[in-house]
Every structure is written in C-alpha cells, then in structure tokens.
Amino acid sequence: MEKLKTILNRIDGKGYKAYKDIKGSYIFSKYRLTIDAVQGDPFASPSKIRLEIPRTKTSLASSDWTKTKPRKIRCEDLVNRFIHRAIRKQSQSAHGTGKSGLIMIDASGQEVLERSAVSISEDAITICLSIGLPARGRRILAKQAEQLFFTSLPTIVDESVFTLQQHDIDKVVRLCDQQEAIRDYIKANDLLAFIADDAILPRESGVSERPLKSGKVIPFRSPDTQTVSIPVPHRDNPLSGMAVKKGITLVVGGGFHGKSTLLQAIEKGIYDHIEGDGREFVITDASAVKIRAEDGRSVSHVDISPFISNLPFGKETTCFSTENASGSTSQAAGIIEALEAGANALLMDEDTCATNFMIRDARMQALVAKASEPITPFIDKIKPLFNNHGVSTILVMGGTGDYFDVADQVIRMENYSPFDVTKEAKEITANMVFNRQNEGGGSFGGINSRCIMPGSLDSRKGKKNSVKTRGKHTIQYGSDTINLGQVEQLADESQTRMIAEILYYIERESVLNNVKDLASLLDLIEAKMDQEGLGSFVVFKGHPGELARPRRFEIAAAINRKRHIRVRVSSGKKEKEE
Ligand code: ADP
Ligand code: MG
Incomplete structure (x- = not known):
C-alpha cells in the first residue's frame, strides 16, 4: 500500500509511460489490489485492475450461496450490480485528459449471465475493473491517482461488497432456485416454454430491454386450456401460467395485438432475468433458436436442399455458398445451421420472415408449377422437421391461415392477451378446403454436419x-x-x-x-x-x-x-x- 504511494509520488508530473511502474500487487486493509495492465496514454482503452476480497469477511462467506453453478453466477451478478451502483454514486467527472479518473465495471443488463467481471471462488471474491489513470495532457497526475486508489476504490468496495446483506443475497438466490425449478419442469414435461401469469412482456422501447412502464400495460394471463401450475421452491403456492408444448405452435391475431411481443419474450426466455424485469418467470428451453431472413449475409457450404433445390442455372444446394444470400436462402441456411448446432426449437416471426419461404398457397401452386419453383415452403417441412428430428416450431403468423393445417396449438393474441383457438382453427381447416398440395415429400432430409x-x-x-x-x-x-x-x-x-x-x-x-x-x-x-x-x-x-x-x-x-x-x-x- 505504502509502496504504491511512494511510486505515485515519484512519477508525479512525468510522462504517461511512467505509469507502467505501478503494475503489480498491493495489500490494502480489505483487499488485495492488482494492477494487471496499464494503458499507453489517457485516451487508450483503460487500465485493468483486480480487487481480491477474502470471502470470509463478507456476507457471502457461507458456501451455501455458491453451492450450485447457477447460484454462484447469481451471487457474482449481484456483486456486479452493487459495484456498478456504488461506482455511479461517485462523482465521475473526469479530472483531466481523456478517461482520467474513470472507474468502470462490465455491468450486467436485464439478464443474468455468467460473466468474468466478478468471480467468487472458495476463498475470495475477485472484482475486475477498468480505470482511467489520471493525467493532464500526457503528464501524470499522481495526486488524482492516489485519490482513485486510496479513496474512491475503498469507498466503492465498502458501499458494495461490504454493504451487501444476507437478505439481498437470499432474494436473488431464491429467484435463481425458482427459475431453475421451472427449467427442470419444462424439461421433464416436454414443454418448450412457460409464461407465468402476471408477467410483463412489453419493453420500454425497441432499444431498451427494461419493462414498459408508461401507458396501460396488460399483464400476461394464460388461457385456461393451456395453464399449468408449477411447484417452485421458496413459495407456498405453485406458479401458474401458459405452457407452450413441444410440437408446432402458431400465434395468430390482428396487427398490434402483441404477437411479436410474446415471441420476443419467449426468445429471451433462454436467459434468466432479474427481479422486477417482468420476465422473471418467462422461461424457454435454452436450445430454442430465433430464425429470420437475413438477406445479404454470406453462407458457406450449407445443405439447404430440404428447402431449396433446382436453382436456375443448376447451382448446387446440397452444399450451398453465397456471398450475398436472398431472404429465402438466408432463412433456409439459418434453419439448417441451427439444427446442425443442436437446436430443439425454432422461433419465427412473420415480421422478419421471407414470405416466399413461408407460404405458397393453392392459387400460386396452380399458376406456378412446382417444377419451376426452387423453394419448398416451410409449411411443408414444419411437420417432418418435428417428426423426423424432434424439432419444434413456435411461429407468429397473422397473415395466412394455411398453417392451421399443420399446427398442434393455435394461440390468438387479442388486446395483448392470449386465447386458445386450436379447436376453431381446426374446424375452419375442415370446412374451408383449399386443395393446397403438400410439396414437402413427407420427410425432412438428413442434417449434414x-x-x-x-x-x-x-x-x-x-x-x-x-x-x-x-x-x-x-x-x-x-x-x-x-x-x-x-x-x-x-x-x-x-x-x-x-x-x-x-x-x-x-x-x-x-x-x-x-x-x-x-x-x-x-x-x-x-x-x-x-x-x-x-x-x-x-x-x-x-x-x-x-x-x-x-x-x-x-x-x-x-x-x-x-x-x-x-x-x-x-x-x-x-x-x-x-
Ligand atoms: P403485433 O406483433 O401483434 O403486431 P406487437 O407485439 O408488435 O404486435 O405489439 C404492438 C405494440 O403493443 C408494441 O408497441 C408493444 O410494446 C405493445 N404491447 C405489447 N404487449 C403489450 C402489453 N401486454 N401491454 C401493453 N402494451 C403492449
Ligand atoms: Mg408483429
């Protein structure tokens, strides 16, 4: 500790490069500080430091908090959030040039992810930070650096790791156990997703993952026929909500009635969310993959022949490459790539699908012969995909009823609430016959690796x-x-x-x-x-x-x-x- 002060005194006012001398480890009263990397100048990416705090001195001392990997990740995430908050409380006006005096942590968002910024081992909590070493122009400001190391950092640690209480930890660990229980339940009961009653699905904006707060927000309410009750720990009553079963689920409904919002919540349900997010109990099979059209992307050697064959001029589709994929070829490639990587479910939204990839109706079949249409539409492969490979699909499709034929469940969104309309859809299929031909040939085809x-x-x-x-x-x-x-x-x-x-x-x-x-x-x-x-x-x-x-x-x-x-x-x- 004194050693760091001595070095700082010595390099005060010198050229920025002299900061290299502070690399190393220093013992502070509550932690060990290690300066791993020193930036080359005040504008370069900031310097990297670590603080290691003996676990026994903190409220995280008990190994119970970290006895499972999910719990450990949850506690690390909690420490991360506390530190981020403590950093924001400091006056963060840059005193000097470039990033001088800034302290940063790689902060968590709405999801709880395994991160490297905070790690808890058996005996220590390690916090990784970035700091801007202070300078004026290219001259070292040692007094400010001293302030950073000897006042700001200890305060941040005091106001985070040492402010954290047992009940803060208890809260996140409970939520973790509950989310794990739902994930286990989904696996054990052949479900793809669970959306709890009272979940808040809409987000603040297209660029924010925070819950929508303004205006009237309609909490989710499962239709009776789709409701399951899942027993979860730390709670007297089971959690009720909508189960999305394996197979083919169609989400229909008028524009603006909340179809995409539901699908997006399901997409993100592969991750656990923090308390207050609104999607804490929206849980999706973690191997569900969102598929969309992505024209312009490159594709390398993908067998898209289940969907596309006989391209004009004899271009090969069992090993298809392009520098500039179309909507339909990019979507076909996206599906095959997801299957190759092991996806159990595909999630698709008509808003981002290529129409000619999704549908080809009876009238078009009458006008354009199959022989001159390279695309086998997804509608003719969606069932074989499930039957041959066990891969389910959740599909938002408000624009055509052709998919009623192949759907196992049909959910209609109306005023942001779901209704089970499977029976009605099946009746309509029986009564309104279009003589659409299946062009998929019954089997999906193999998946190349x-x-x-x-x-x-x-x-x-x-x-x-x-x-x-x-x-x-x-x-x-x-x-x-x-x-x-x-x-x-x-x-x-x-x-x-x-x-x-x-x-x-x-x-x-x-x-x-x-x-x-x-x-x-x-x-x-x-x-x-x-x-x-x-x-x-x-x-x-x-x-x-x-x-x-x-x-x-x-x-x-x-x-x-x-x-x-x-x-x-x-x-x-x-x-x-x-
Ligand atoms: P769709 O895909 O059916 O056209 P969206 O899912 O895009 O509809 O939703 C339309 C709008 O309604 C969005 O701005 C969304 O934020 C909002 N919205 C969706 N669900 C809810 C809800 N439960 N409560 C309030 N607003 C919602
Ligand atoms: Mg939509």
Missing part, C-alpha cells in the same frame, strides 16, 4: 493478428467483418467479446485439427467454459477481460457469418473444398 477446415479462421492483418469487437454487433476478425446485427438472441456486447475470444482461441490453439465437425467443436468449447471458465480463453493472464457467456448457437452464428470459411461436409458423400 460440416467440418470446418483449419485455416478458415485467420486473424492476420498485415504482420499482426487482429481481433476486435465494436459494440454488440460487429467482430472484426483479421480482414473479415462478422456482422451479428440480426442474431437476435445475442443479449450483451460482453458475449460478443467472448465469441471473438473463442474464435481466436480456436485459431491460436489449432482446435479445428482435433474436432470432427462443428457440433463437436461447440461441445468442446462449452466444456472448456464449464470446466475452466471464460477467462481461460484469453491469452493475457490476470485480468480475464469483460466477458459474458454466449450460447453455442451464437458462437455458431458468428462462425457461419464469417466469410471465406472452408468446409468439408463430413457426413454424406460430398467432399467439397473451396
């Missing part, structure tokens, strides 16, 4: 390797830009950073030499995250970075959107290489 060739990931740019992210939606990988703007279940830019770290790890460690296909690559990555943690992917030892755990599907999405990947199709006869 592709083997990504070593060399597909190449981050070299000039003489250096360069992997960067910009916000939630962009990974700059060498000279390639990976655009994740339409990967809708990506929740947090820290997940994007983690995906970039994973890709670079795969390249650096030549992982592609040792796996047989994409699915086993994803298995291996998930196992490493489970066993060694997120930080284990990072080259730099010490501060593990600002990372949050992505699902395998979003990792696959990034690989699939990277241009110029080379692939060998491993099951099936075709051995293709670009």
Whole structure:
C-alpha cells in the first residue's frame, strides 16, 4: 500500500509511460489490489485492475450461496450490480485528459449471465475493473491517482461488497432456485416454454430491454386450456401460467395485438432475468433458436436442399455458398445451421420472415408449377422437421391461415392477451378446403454436419493478428467483418467479446485439427467454459477481460457469418473444398 504511494509520488508530473511502474500487487486493509495492465496514454482503452476480497469477511462467506453453478453466477451478478451502483454514486467527472479518473465495471443488463467481471471462488471474491489513470495532457497526475486508489476504490468496495446483506443475497438466490425449478419442469414435461401469469412482456422501447412502464400495460394471463401450475421452491403456492408444448405452435391475431411481443419474450426466455424485469418467470428451453431472413449475409457450404433445390442455372444446394444470400436462402441456411448446432426449437416471426419461404398457397401452386419453383415452403417441412428430428416450431403468423393445417396449438393474441383457438382453427381447416398440395415429400432430409477446415479462421492483418469487437454487433476478425446485427438472441456486447475470444482461441490453439465437425467443436468449447471458465480463453493472464457467456448457437452464428470459411461436409458423400 505504502509502496504504491511512494511510486505515485515519484512519477508525479512525468510522462504517461511512467505509469507502467505501478503494475503489480498491493495489500490494502480489505483487499488485495492488482494492477494487471496499464494503458499507453489517457485516451487508450483503460487500465485493468483486480480487487481480491477474502470471502470470509463478507456476507457471502457461507458456501451455501455458491453451492450450485447457477447460484454462484447469481451471487457474482449481484456483486456486479452493487459495484456498478456504488461506482455511479461517485462523482465521475473526469479530472483531466481523456478517461482520467474513470472507474468502470462490465455491468450486467436485464439478464443474468455468467460473466468474468466478478468471480467468487472458495476463498475470495475477485472484482475486475477498468480505470482511467489520471493525467493532464500526457503528464501524470499522481495526486488524482492516489485519490482513485486510496479513496474512491475503498469507498466503492465498502458501499458494495461490504454493504451487501444476507437478505439481498437470499432474494436473488431464491429467484435463481425458482427459475431453475421451472427449467427442470419444462424439461421433464416436454414443454418448450412457460409464461407465468402476471408477467410483463412489453419493453420500454425497441432499444431498451427494461419493462414498459408508461401507458396501460396488460399483464400476461394464460388461457385456461393451456395453464399449468408449477411447484417452485421458496413459495407456498405453485406458479401458474401458459405452457407452450413441444410440437408446432402458431400465434395468430390482428396487427398490434402483441404477437411479436410474446415471441420476443419467449426468445429471451433462454436467459434468466432479474427481479422486477417482468420476465422473471418467462422461461424457454435454452436450445430454442430465433430464425429470420437475413438477406445479404454470406453462407458457406450449407445443405439447404430440404428447402431449396433446382436453382436456375443448376447451382448446387446440397452444399450451398453465397456471398450475398436472398431472404429465402438466408432463412433456409439459418434453419439448417441451427439444427446442425443442436437446436430443439425454432422461433419465427412473420415480421422478419421471407414470405416466399413461408407460404405458397393453392392459387400460386396452380399458376406456378412446382417444377419451376426452387423453394419448398416451410409449411411443408414444419411437420417432418418435428417428426423426423424432434424439432419444434413456435411461429407468429397473422397473415395466412394455411398453417392451421399443420399446427398442434393455435394461440390468438387479442388486446395483448392470449386465447386458445386450436379447436376453431381446426374446424375452419375442415370446412374451408383449399386443395393446397403438400410439396414437402413427407420427410425432412438428413442434417449434414460440416467440418470446418483449419485455416478458415485467420486473424492476420498485415504482420499482426487482429481481433476486435465494436459494440454488440460487429467482430472484426483479421480482414473479415462478422456482422451479428440480426442474431437476435445475442443479449450483451460482453458475449460478443467472448465469441471473438473463442474464435481466436480456436485459431491460436489449432482446435479445428482435433474436432470432427462443428457440433463437436461447440461441445468442446462449452466444456472448456464449464470446466475452466471464460477467462481461460484469453491469452493475457490476470485480468480475464469483460466477458459474458454466449450460447453455442451464437458462437455458431458468428462462425457461419464469417466469410471465406472452408468446409468439408463430413457426413454424406460430398467432399467439397473451396
Ligand atoms: P403485433 O406483433 O401483434 O403486431 P406487437 O407485439 O408488435 O404486435 O405489439 C404492438 C405494440 O403493443 C408494441 O408497441 C408493444 O410494446 C405493445 N404491447 C405489447 N404487449 C403489450 C402489453 N401486454 N401491454 C401493453 N402494451 C403492449
Ligand atoms: Mg408483429
């Protein structure tokens, strides 16, 4: 501690580079401070520090709080939120140039994700922060740095980790146990999703994940026929709400009646949400994948033949590649890629689907012969997909009744409330016959697993390797830009950073030499995250970075959107290489 003061005194007023001298560890009264990385100038990305607090001295001392992985993640998330709040309470006016004096944590959003910013081990709570070391111009302001290390940081720790009470922890751990119980129930009872009564689904705005508060908000209320009651711990009465069963679920209803809002809540139900979010008890099978049309994306060697064949000029669709996919080919590729990565359910909204991919009605069949239509519409594959591969679909579709034929459940949204109209829909199907022909041929077709060739990931740019992210939606990988703007279940830019770290790890460690296909690559990555943690992917030892755990599907999405990947199709006869 005194040592840090001495160094700071010595480098006061010197050039910014002299800050390098403060790297190292220092013992403070309540924690150990480690300065892992020092920024090169006041405008560069901030310096990385860690605080390690002995657990026994805190309200998190009991191992009960962290005895399961979900509980541990919940407690880490809670500490993260307390620190973020304590940081915001400090006067954060930058005293000096650039980021001088700023203190930052990689803060959690509405979801609870496994993150590297706070980690709780058996004996310590480690908090990773970024700080802007103070300077005027390029001259070190040691007094301000001293203020930061000896006043601001200890205050933040006092007002977070040491303010945290047992009952704060108890609250989040209870919610965690309840959400886990619902996830278990869903698995055990062949459900895809559960939306509890009284859930608040609409969000503040298109760019905010916070609950809608203004105007009249209608809480969710399950139709009687779809209601289940789930016993959950720490609560006298079971939780009631709507069960979405496996199979094919159609959501219909007039425009603006809340269809997309329901689907979006289901999409995000793959994550747990914090208390007060409104979606605490909206829980979805974590292997449900949102599918949408994404024209303009690249596609590499995907067998889209279940949906598209006989393209004009004989272009191959069992191993389809394009630099610029259309709406329908991008949607077909998205589905096949999700299946390859192991999706159990597909989520689709007419608002973001390609119409010609979804429907082809009786009149169009009469006018345009099947022989001159390359697309087999999704409606003719949705059932085989479930029958052959056990993959369910939840589909929002207000514009056509053709899907009544294939739906197992039909939910109508009206004034933001759901009604079970399965029986009515089936009656209409029986009474209004359109003579639409099934063009799907009864079986879905096999799902190829592709083997990504070593060399597909190449981050070299000039003489250096360069992997960067910009916000939630962009990974700059060498000279390639990976655009994740339409990967809708990506929740947090820290997940994007983690995906970039994973890709670079795969390249650096030549992982592609040792796996047989994409699915086993994803298995291996998930196992490493489970066993060694997120930080284990990072080259730099010490501060593990600002990372949050992505699902395998979003990792696959990034690989699939990277241009110029080379692939060998491993099951099936075709051995293709670009
Ligand atoms: P649809 O997809 O059926 O056209 P949306 O889901 O887009 O309708 O919803 C239309 C609007 O209604 C959105 O602005 C949404 O925020 C709002 N909304 C949805 N559900 C509710 C609700 N339960 N209470 C209040 N407003 C809601
Ligand atoms: Mg909509």
